[in-house]
Amino acid sequence: MExxxxxxxxxxxxxxxxxxxxxxxFVPTMGALHEGHLSLVRRAKMENDITVVSIxxxxxxxxxxxxxxxxxxxxxGDTEKLRREEVDILFMPDASHIYPKGFSTHIEVEKLxxxxxxxxxxxxxxxxxxxxxxxxxxxxxTRAYFGQKDFQQAVIIKKMVKDLDMAIDAVICPTxxxxxxxxxxxxxxxxxxxxRKAAAVISKCLIQTTELIKxxxxxxxSIRRFMKEKLSEEPLIAEIEYASVYSPETLDELxxxxxxxxxAVALKIGKTRLIDNMLVESQNxxxxx
Ligand code: AMP
Numbered sequence: 001m002e003x004x005x006x007x008x009x010x011x012x013x014x015x016x017x018x019x020x021x022x023x024x025x026f027v028p029t030m031g032a033l034h035e036g037h038l039s040l041v042r043r044a045k046m047e048n049d050i051t052v053v054s055i056x057x058x059x060x061x062x063x064x065x066x067x068x069x070x071x072x073x074x075x076x077g078d079t080e081k082l083r084r085e086e087v088d089i090l091f092m093p094d095a096s097h098i099y100p101k102g103f104s105t106h107i108e109v110e111k112l113x114x115x116x117x118x119x120x121x122x123x124x125x126x127x128x129x130x131x132x133x134x135x136x137x138x139x140x141x142t143r144a145y146f147g148q149k150d151f152q153q154a155v156i157i158k159k160m161v162k163d164l165d166m167a168i169d170a171v172i173c174p175t176x177x178x179x180x181x182x183x184x185x186x187x188x189x190x191x192x193x194x195x196r197k198a199a200a201v202i203s204k205c206l207i208q209t210t211e212l213i214k215x216x217x218x219x220x221x222s223i224r225r226f227m228k229e230k231l232s233e234e235p236l237i238a239e240i241e242y243a244s245v246y247s248p249e250t251l252d253e254l255x256x257x258x259x260x261x262x263x264a265v266a267l268k269i270g271k272t273r274l275i276d277n278m279l280v281e282s283q284n285x286x287x288x289x
Contacts, residue, residue, distance in 0.1 A: 001082060002089045007098070007138045010091050014052070014140040022049035026141030028132060031055040032072035032186035033081050036176040040145040041085050043173055052139050053082055054091040056098065061127030072189050091139060098134060107133045109156045109163070115251035116152050116264055117275065120241050128153055129160050136168055144168055149175040149183050151262060151277045152251060175276070177203065183276045190272040198236040199269055205230040205243070206263050206278040213245075213280050218257040220245060231267065241266040241273075248279060257282045 004010045014024055025048030027040045033055075044051045055078060062068035075092075082090055106126055112118075113125035136144065146154040154172045161170050176184045181203030182196075191199060209227050217223060227243040245254050248262040257280070264277040 001079075001087050003079075004089055004091050005093055005097075007093055010052075010089070010093075010138050011140065013089065014138075017050050018140060023142040024048060024140060025051045026135070026139045026144045027051070027053045028135050028144065028146075029053060029055055030057045030071065030186065031078050032074050032189070033078045034176075034184045034186065036147055036149060036184040038081065038085060039176050040147060040173050041082070041087060043171070044143065044145050045085065045087070047171075048143060050088045052089040052091055052141065053087050054093075054135055054139065056091075056093055056095075056131065056135070058098075058127060058131040059095055060099070060130055061124050063121055063123065066121070067187075067190075072186050091135075093138075098131065106130045107160060107164075109159050112152070112156050112159055112251055116242060116246065117266055118152070120266065125153070125156050129156060132157055133160065133164070133166075136166060141168055143171055145171050145173055147175060148172050148277070148279075149185065150275070151248075151264065155248070155251065181207070183274075185274065187272055187274065191269060195236055195269045195272065198234045199274060201231060201234040201237070202265055202267070202274060202276045206265065206276060209263050210278055210280045213257050213261070213263075213282055218282055220253065220255050220257075223257070227263075227265070231265070236269050237267055238270060239268040241268070243267070245280075 017024055025044030027044050029037050041053060057071050059068055107129040108126050109129050118125050146157060158170045161168050178184060180200040182199050205227055208230060212226055224244050231237055231240055231243060243265045245257055246262045246264055247254055248260055254261055261280050262277055263280055266275045
């Protein structure tokens with residue numbers, strides 16, 4: 001595995017591969033790698049000639065009161081995991097190379113970035129879209145891989161790719177989960193033992209709500225009440241930011257679930273913010289649709 005730290009070198013190395021007709025699969029991450037990340041790496045390896053993984057904790061996507069300073073870092077562990085997966089290139093730039101002095105260009109994907117997490121993390125998706133656009137220009141991928149775990153992020157990247165005519169296939173991959181259903185996340189390491197146990201309530205709530213919708217309950221009021229009640233059964237939940245049903249395309253909250261819908265939750269357990277989602281197909285499609 002080649003370790004590259006300088007954007008220009010990454011750009012030129014990618015150029016060499018492209019010139020030889022090799023496809024490049026790219027997995028952007030913030031490190032502290034787990035099986036969720038590695039599932040994206042395996043998919044990228046399967047579908048491309050060359051696989052590039054980036055590790056960059058992007059300061060631009062963290063708010064002033066967020067966890068940038070204590071975001072988990074495990075460089076040795078990450079390098080070893082990627083080596084074992086036989087990744088071709090690990091791109092690990094310094095913030096000073098990504099955002100040199102005087103940097104002043106940003107990518108803003110309107111509307112989609114204000115919904116769901118965007119309402120609670122102002123500027124977050126602007127930071128995500130900006131860094132991903134930069135990484136795309138540097139790594140020059142044929143395909144890039146994102147987890148459904150961060151569904152809003154993936155939808156925003158797909159929209160950016162379309163709106164800006166980027167010749168990149170952005171692929172959304174399934175969420176990897178722990179045995180009790182908790183979506184894998186680097187932030188799970190912040191949870192103490194009691195909080196970790198309590199966190200299983202999120203995926204349980206999503207599964208039970210899926211069943212509720214499949215049983216024919218499709219109005220938003222009933223669904224939202226059900227989700228809040230389920231989550232509130234867990235006393236360690238400090239705050240529910242959102243728990244409802246949304247259009248997977250526009251991310252607008254739905255009045256009724258009549259076709260495919262996104263169930264999404266963001267909440268805090270102690271000080272740790274966790275998100276999860278599931279896609280659901282209603283059985284109650286309106287006749288003729
Ligand atoms: P992060 O390092 O948290 O920025 O995540 C890097 C990529 O891994 C993003 O596309 C995430 O959506 C994806 N990812 C994170 N957790 C999971 C998971 N549990 N299953 C699948 N993909 C994931």
